[in-house]
Every structure is written in structure tokens, then in C-alpha cells.
Amino acid sequence: MQTAPAQSRLIIAVDGPAAAGKGTLARGLAEALDLPYLDTGLLYRAVARRMLDAGHDPQSDAEAAARALPASDLERADLRTPEVDRAASQVAGQPGVRAALLDFQRRFGHARGAVLDGRDIGTVVFPDATVKFFLTASLARRAERRWLQQGGQAGDALSRTRRELAARDAADAARAAAPLRPAADAIAIDTDRLDAPAVLAEALRIVRQRLPQT
Numbered sequence: 436m437q438t439a440p441a442q443s444r445l446i447i448a449v450d451g452p453a454a455a456g457k458g459t460l461a462r463g464l465a466e467a468l469d470l471p472y473l474d475t476g477l478l479y480r481a482v483a484r485r486m487l488d489a490g491h492d493p494q495s496d497a498e499a500a501a502r503a504l505p506a507s508d509l510e511r512a513d514l515r516t517p518e519v520d521r522a523a524s525q526v527a528g529q530p531g532v533r534a535a536l537l538d539f540q541r542r543f544g545h546a547r548g549a550v551l552d553g554r555d556i557g558t559v560v561f562p563d564a565t566v567k568f569f570l571t572a573s574l575a576r577r578a579e580r581r582w583l584q585q586g587g588q589a590g591d592a593l594s595r596t597r598r599e600l601a602a603r604d605a606a607d608a609a610r611a612a613a614p615l616r617p618a619a620d621a622i623a624i625d626t627d628r629l630d631a632p633a634v635l636a637e638a639l640r641i642v643r644q645r646l647p648q649t
């Protein structure tokens with residue numbers, strides 16, 4: 436019996452709180468290992484965007500919007516505003532929304548293997564992922580990164596970014612549905628003291644150790 440090449444089933448989960456460096460690491464891994472990459476936060480952001488565009492309260496039932504979400508919505512340029520940050524966290528707390536988005540994520544991963552970043556990839560979406568990383572960084576460092584990504588405006592914007600990040604992390608970690616937490620078998624990497632190339636090198640070393648043929 437022929438088995439599928441390991442690469443086609445290679446799933447790498449990258450979880451952690453906002454602005455911990457997940458996207459940078461996941462993109463780097465995907466490129467180095469020639470795997471598709473999915474930023475799963477975009478799914479929640481796109482559902483939130485649809486709710487806002489329709490004039491619906493993002494706290495009201497968003498499952499129908501999640502079930503009808505076209506993949507092309509992930510390409511929208513307006514998914515990273517502070518308003519969508521808040522609304523995405525609200526729709527992400529809804530079990531119906533999470534269930535609706537689960538299939539999309541699993542289909543994506545099963546097609547060719549993948550690197551996926553999010554909050555629950557290693558715990559819920561792919562509990563059997565080949566390698567699971569959980570990135571951490573101090574709130575101060577993460578707030579600074581997010582603030583710089585958003586253009587580094589003067590004034591009280593940095594402290595506001597910090598407050599908003601802390602509030603979203605608390606909501607993501609406290610929710611009943613797939614809360615943010617490391618999988619028992621996740622490898623933690625603290626990105627406070629490592630720059631992006633060093634984080635990628637360390638993660639690649641770990642992946643290659645597990646899969647000598649990659």
C-alpha cells in the first residue's frame with residue numbers, strides 16, 4: 436500500500452496571544468517548508484467585518500455569517516482596523532461561529548498539509564498536528580509591536596493599544612469555547628528575547644528534528 440508523502444500531511448500549529456509573532460513565524464515556516472499558510476484570525480475578522488457591514492451587533496448570533504463566508508473575504512484590505520479587532524474577539528467567543536469555521540480550517544490543512552496560526556490550532560483544530568508551537572511575549576513587547584504595525588502614532592496610542600490587547604487576551608483566554616491555552620504537547624517559545632530570524636531558526640530546527648526527511 437502506498438502512503439502519502441509525509442509533507443502532504445505535515446501540519447504545524449502556531450498558537451499564542453495577539454502580536455506574539457505568530458504570523459511572522461508561520462509565514463517563515465510555510466516558505467521554508469513549502470507548505471500552504473493560513474492565518475486563522477482572518478476568518479474571525481472576516482466574519483466580524485460582515486457583521487459590521489450589515490449593521491449587526493457582533494455580539495449577536497454570527498453563525499450564519501460564518502457559514503456563508505466566502506474564502507475571497509480573507510483577501511479584504513479592511514480586516515485589521517481597531518473596530519474589527521474588537522468585533523472579531525466578540526464573534527470568536529461564539530461556539531456556533533467556531534464550529535462553522537472548523538471545517539474550512541481542516542479542509543485547508545488536509546489538502547496539502549499546512550502551517551496554521553491562531554489560538555486553538557493545537558488544542559481543537561488539529562490536536563494531532565505534527566508540531567505545535569505556542570509563542571509568548573510580554574504584554575509590553577506585544578503592545579509595542581502592534582502599535583508599530585499600526586503606524587506608531589504619538590499621544591496615548593501605545594497605552595491604548597496595550598489596554599486593548601490585554602482586554603482581548605483576557606477575553607480569548609476566559610471564553611468557554613476553545614479558550615486560548617497551550618496544548619499539553621506544545622513547544623513554548625518566548626519571543627521577547629529572540630528576533631524573528633532566531634525564532635524561525637529555532638522552530639525549523641525543532642521541525643527538522645521531528646521530521647529528518649524535511
Ligand code: DC
Binds near residue numbers: 453553
Ligand atoms: O490573531 P488575530 O488578532 O487576527 O485574531 C482575531 C481574533 O480572532 C482574536 O480575538 C482571536 C480570535 N481567534 C480565535 O479565537 N481563534 C483563532 N484560531 C484565531 C483567532
